[in-house]
Amino acid sequence: MVKTSITLQSKSNIAVERRKKKFYSGWRNQWELQSMILPGVIFMIIFSYIPMYGVLIAFKHYTVLDTFSTAPWVGLENFKIIFTDQYFWGAMVNTLGISFLKLAFGFITPIILAIMIHELADGPFKRMMQTVSYLPHFLSWIVLGGMLITWFSTTGLFNDLLMSVGLLSKHQNFLLDEDKYWWIATLSDVWKEVGWGTILYLAVMTKIDPTYYEAAKIDGATRLKQIWHITIPMMKNIINLNLILSISGILGSNLDQTLVLMNSQNQAKAEVLSSYVYRIGMTQGDFSYSTAVDLGTSIVSIILLLTAHKITKRLNDNESII
Amino acid sequence: MKRKIVKEDVDSQVFNFFNILLMIIFTAIIIIPIWNVLISSFSSGKSLAEGGFALWPRDFSLENYRAVFRDDSIWQAFFISVAKTVIGATTHVLFCAMVAYGYSKKHLKGRKLYSAIGIVTMFFSGGMVPTYLLMKSLGLLDSFWVYIIPALLSFFDVIILMNFFRSIPDSLEDSAKIDGAGDWKIFMKIYLPLSKPALATIALFNGVGQWNDFFTTKLYITNKALYPLQMKIYEIIVQSQTHTMQNIGASVVLETTAKGVQLATIVVTTLPIILIYPLLQKHFLSGMMLGAVKE
Numbered sequence: 349m350v351k352t353s354i355t356l357q358s359k360s361n362i363a364v365e366r367r368k369k370k371f372y373s374g375w376r377n378q379w380e381l382q383s384m385i386l387p388g389v390i391f392m393i394i395f396s397y398i399p400m401y402g403v404l405i406a407f408k409h410y411t412v413l414d415t416f417s418t419a420p421w422v423g424l425e426n427f428k429i430i431f432t433d434q435y436f437w438g439a440m441v442n443t444l445g446i447s448f449l450k451l452a453f454g455f456i457t458p459i460i461l462a463i464m465i466h467e468l469a470d471g472p473f474k475r476m477m478q479t480v481s482y483l484p485h486f487l488s489w490i491v492l493g494g495m496l497i498t499w500f501s502t503t504g505l506f507n508d509l510l511m512s513v514g515l516l517s518k519h520q521n522f523l524l525d526e527d528k529y530w531w532i533a534t535l536s537d538v539w540k541e542v543g544w545g546t547i548l549y550l551a552v553m554t555k556i557d558p559t560y561y562e563a564a565k566i567d568g569a570t571r572l573k574q575i576w577h578i579t580i581p582m583m584k585n586i587i588n589l590n591l592i593l594s595i596s597g598i599l600g601s602n603l604d605q606t607l608v609l610m611n612s613q614n615q616a617k618a619e620v621l622s623s624y625v626y627r628i629g630m631t632q633g634d635f636s637y638s639t640a641v642d643l644g645t646s647i648v649s650i651i652l653l654l655t656a657h658k659i660t661k662r663l664n665d666n667e668s669i670i
Numbered sequence: 671m672k673r674k675i676v677k678e679d680v681d682s683q684v685f686n687f688f689n690i691l692l693m694i695i696f697t698a699i700i701i702i703p704i705w706n707v708l709i710s711s712f713s714s715g716k717s718l719a720e721g722g723f724a725l726w727p728r729d730f731s732l733e734n735y736r737a738v739f740r741d742d743s744i745w746q747a748f749f750i751s752v753a754k755t756v757i758g759a760t761t762h763v764l765f766c767a768m769v770a771y772g773y774s775k776k777h778l779k780g781r782k783l784y785s786a787i788g789i790v791t792m793f794f795s796g797g798m799v800p801t802y803l804l805m806k807s808l809g810l811l812d813s814f815w816v817y818i819i820p821a822l823l824s825f826f827d828v829i830i831l832m833n834f835f836r837s838i839p840d841s842l843e844d845s846a847k848i849d850g851a852g853d854w855k856i857f858m859k860i861y862l863p864l865s866k867p868a869l870a871t872i873a874l875f876n877g878v879g880q881w882n883d884f885f886t887t888k889l890y891i892t893n894k895a896l897y898p899l900q901m902k903i904y905e906i907i908v909q910s911q912t913h914t915m916q917n918i919g920a921s922v923v924l925e926t927t928a929k930g931v932q933l934a935t936i937v938v939t940t941l942p943i944i945l946i947y948p949l950l951q952k953h954f955l956s957g958m959m960l961g962a963v964k965e
Contacts, residue, residue, distance in 0.1 A: 378779060381771075381772055381775055381778055382772070382780075384768045384769065384771055384853065385772025385778065385784060387765070387768070388768070388769030388788075388828070389787055389788075392791050392825070395804070396796070397787075398796070398800075398804055399795065399796020399800040400794060401800075402799075402803055403797065403800055405800065416803070461696070464692060464693060465693075467686075468690070473693075476697075477693055477696075479947075479951060480700050480701060482951065483700065483947070484700060486878060486882075486944075487882075487940060488881075488900055490907070491903065491936050491939055493907060494907045494932055494935075494936045495704075495707050497932075498707065498710070498932070498933060501929075505703060505706050539700070570681045571681060571685040604885060607888070607904075608904065625797070626798060629799045630799075635799045635803070638798070638799050639797060639799045646794070646795075646797065
């Protein structure tokens with residue numbers, strides 16, 4: 349038999365050759381399709397993968413005079429500095445503090461608001477509610493920051509309101525008081541995003557079969573009971589998904605918000621990891637150390653995402669939701 | 671409607687009453703601050719200095735707006751904002767659509783590899799400094815194109831468009847192929863016209879993102895001629911804030927004038943978004959659904 353004279357090695361070689369040939373001729377036949385996708389792939393290689401490779405400067409000592417290739421390797425030197433850097437730990441505490449407050453207030457409120465909007469009778473009032481609640485999402489953080497500075501200034505809206513109800517006896521500028529910063533950051537973020545956060549929940553709720561509600565009504569369930577036993581269980585999956593995403597985003601603090609609201613008086617409580625990376629990297633020019641902090645943060649974020657995913661998967665009887 | 675209310679039981683009516691009441695309070699919390707900014711921008715420096723809560727301007731004045739528009743750099747910034755929004759959103763959506771067409775075809779050779787390349791970009795990135803160094807080596811620093819080129823593609827948008835393209839019946843494509851049309855022709859003549867709602871959603875989202883973006887400018891641009899409105903406000907805010915802190919109690923007149931100009935600039939910057947907002951809302955709801963289907 350001829351087969352015996354061909355070694356296993358060359359046999360597989362021929363198969364690979366044949367597959368390659370088939371691949372190339374197939375590729376040539378669909379050159380139009382390939383010419384549409386390749387610009388995108390090249391784009392991603394340049395704008396996403398080259399910076400990923402560039403992360404290696406975290407393991408180098410990079411100064412303004414160096415290029416990527418001339419900068420000397422220093423191993424984990426930059427990462428060691430992190431552990432003794434008190435500004436880093438200050439930023440870490442602020443990031444976690446603000447993120448947990450945002451999670452505590454910003455996660456539940458869109459669910460409640462969505463339920464309340466859902467319970468409104470269809471009509472102009474319901475539509476207006478939606479329009480109004482989405483609106484702040486479209487203000488940029490810079491614009492909102494400018495507004496907040498005006499509202500919280502000594503002659504601003506907030507002072508006037510608190511004075512008129514007697515909660516405040518003396519005019520003060522809230523943004524110059526570092527103890528109030530976490531709350532300002534949290535509540536302004538909730539104010540901006542609560543309506544926007546309702547969209548997905550509302551989309552899921554409109555898909556709930558109305559016969560469930562009718563059946564519950566016949567059984568004498570009150571509106572609150574209907575919400576508790578029908579609406580909320582039906583949203584379990586989307587709530588879990590949002591929770592996973594929020595938990596994984598705990599170290600990703602809002603950079604725009606911080607840059608516009610931070611000032612020399614509140615910096616100790618306002619500096620977060622991303623603004624710290626920006627400050628040491630871009631304004632102080634310490635590229636290597638800044639990249640090391642950035643890389644460390646991303647690694648922890650990915651671990652958080654995977655952990656949160658695993659935990660919710662277990663809670664949902666191993667039913668994966670991503 | 672009326673008959674329906676009568677039919678409903680007491681529990682439901684109590685629920686509705688509190689629900690509507692809370693909704694009205696919520697609306698007030700959203701609207702009053704925004705309204706306050708708008709009417710304060712029409713107040714004179716004198717009445718701004720007096721402070722006090724107002725829902726109507728006590729002395730209607732356009733002095734803040736005059737001060738804003740007297741500054742030529744505002745017009746320049748407005749032009750940059752419009753240019754980067756229009757060019758950015760258009761090129762982004764067309765480029766994403768082209769790539770998504772490729773991804774949507776199951777018979778695409780190398781599809782698995784291309785998908786892997788795309789998915790990784792959604793979860794990993796190089797971070798601020800390596801991206802800055804890339805822009806520097808590409809010569810994009812202090813160039814208008816830094817607003818457009820790095821923002822051309824987002825893999826998330828590609829996925830949304832890809833899902834939309836998949837819902838277009840294959841028979842349309844097959845009959846075009848029989849007539850001898852290639853992929854480019856099918857894309858331009860069939861897919862693009864049929865995908866208008868999806869394309870509009872993504873263009874609008876991207877446009878809002880471009881209009882509101884200021885960090886790109888802060889990172890990559892030092893030439894003030896390339897500043898968009900957002901960066902302009904940021905400068906005004908930072909200036910007036912350091913000014914306030916240096917002169918606490920010193921110069922009330924200067925402070926309030928700066929405040930008035932700041933408010934007027936905020937209104938001028940936000941107005942275009944508020945104006946296209948009704949148009950936007952119609953589209954983004956269906957767009958969010960497209961995104962949700964993917965999950």
